[in-house]
Amino acid sequence: MDYLVVKWLHILSSTFLFGTGIGSAWYMLFANISRDVRAIAVVSRYVVVADWLFTATTIIAQPTTGFYMIHLAGYPMHSRWIAWSLVLYLIAAACWIPVVWLQMRLRDLSREAAGTGAPLPPVYWKFFRAWVILGVPAFFAFVAIFWLMVAKP
Numbered sequence: 001m002d003y004l005v006v007k008w009l010h011i012l013s014s015t016f017l018f019g020t021g022i023g024s025a026w027y028m029l030f031a032n033i034s035r036d037v038r039a040i041a042v043v044s045r046y047v048v049v050a051d052w053l054f055t056a057t058t059i060i061a062q063p064t065t066g067f068y069m070i071h072l073a074g075y076p077m078h079s080r081w082i083a084w085s086l087v088l089y090l091i092a093a094a095c096w097i098p099v100v101w102l103q104m105r106l107r108d109l110s111r112e113a114a115g116t117g118a119p120l121p122p123v124y125w126k127f128f129r130a131w132v133i134l135g136v137p138a139f140f141a142f143v144a145i146f147w148l149m150v151a152k153p
Contacts (some may be wrong), residue, residue, distance in 0.1 A: 003072045010065035014149075017058035018142050020050050025135055028106075032128055041114035044107040051103060059093060081148045088141040088148075095138040102131045 024047045031043035066085075075082060109124045 003069065006065050006069050006072065009061065010069060013058040013061040013065065014146070016054045017062060018146070020054040020058075021135075021138070021142070024050055025139075028103075029132070037110060037118075037120055038114045040120070041107070041110040044103065044110050048103050048107050051100060055096065059096065063089065079152075081152050085145050085148045088145050092138040092141040092145075095134040095141075099131055099134050099138070102127050102134070106131065 027043050028047050031040045034040070070077065070082060077083075105127050106124065109121060109127070112118075113120050113124070
């Protein structure tokens, strides 16, 4: 019974992690494409909240439940699919850490511009490009992790 409960928590937290990432990226991307500073300010504020509420908690829950399931199932830690999952998870986490800082800067810059009626400064667009660039490897790392978790090659 422990294994099924932990597996359910693991799958649920991965759904929150991946879903929040996809949803946040979708709304942030299209708010920025609109160039509507007020919309960007509102969306970026909620993206930061969602990131701290969902991503920060699930980024801890994933390895915790994952390692416990490995223990309960008796999988050897040196299994290739586990090793690759860990490497990809570390890559995604390494992308997420600067993304958190970038999102907070994007939020602050857009809030300031919206409050004064000014356009977004050039540094905003520089940070936004970095945010997009870091999101790409994180996305593909998580897709690969999902495949490894299901297929266990």
